Amino acid sequence: MQKSSFLICLLLIGHALCAQGLLPKKLEGRVYSADGDVAATHVLNITENKAAITDIDGFFSITAKLNDTIVFSAIQYKKKELVVTLSMLESKFLLVPLEEAVNELDEVVVMPYNLTGDMTRDADRLQTDAVVTASTLGLPNAYAKMPTQSERMLMTATDPRSVDFIFNAISGRTKRLKRLVGVEKKYERTQRVRAFYPDSVIVTDLKIPEEKIDDFMYFCEVDSKFQAAVKTKDRLKIWEHMKKRSVAYRRNYELE
Secondary structure, three states, X not given: OHHHHHHHHHHHHHHHHHHOOOOOEEEEEEEEOOOOOOOOOEEEEOOOOEEEEOOOOOEEEEEEOOOOEEEEEEOOEEEEEEEOOHHHHHOOOEEEEOOEOOOOOOOOOXXXXXXXXXXXXXXXXXXXXXXXXXXXXXXXXXXXXXXXXXXXXXXXXXXXXXXXXXXXXXXXXXXXXXXXXXXXXXXXXXXHHHHHOOHHHHHHHHOOOHHHHHHHHHHHHOOHHHHHHHHHOOHHHHXXXXXXXXXXXXXXXXXX
């Protein structure tokens, strides 16, 4: 009887530690960028000295616990650091945007075009060809949005003409792809919302540290009420909801 009670106590303690993020947990997610080349991105848990690498599509899996620092690093992208939060540990899937690293030159000299630096005068001196695009040529679907890789994979998986159509449904691959597409669309919508408000306003008005803005937007994203506010496209209503979430965020992470 005592042995059974001891085992039950251990299970309860383990459950409590997991709920508080004190025990390591596998984090799964995907990195992405504008150019789409995210294969072989290094994923490092510098707190626990653990490392992983993304596959050709940017998917990764790494063990972490609360407050661990995860670093995403690749030659063509700026290094990105994330501190593991409870919301990240509770999430089933993380999406991590990477920003392209641009090497800037101290000075650029343009020759031999005899430029003066006056845009109005230099515009007349330069001979430029007309820009040729699908829209300027009047081609059909010129303004159509290209599907993402996940959306293309889902279209292929759900095509009845595909030999793997039935297998995809039975194996759960179709369901996983639908979930991934849904996550990507939700995160894309949240990123558009962030573009509405300058980082400086989020820092001063919501009292969110600049390095925590990505995490705060993710904190908002997982709230169904925030998603409902985003669907209204009412920027004032969205902002009011962000203000409420900022109070909860600062309290949860002791930023007051």
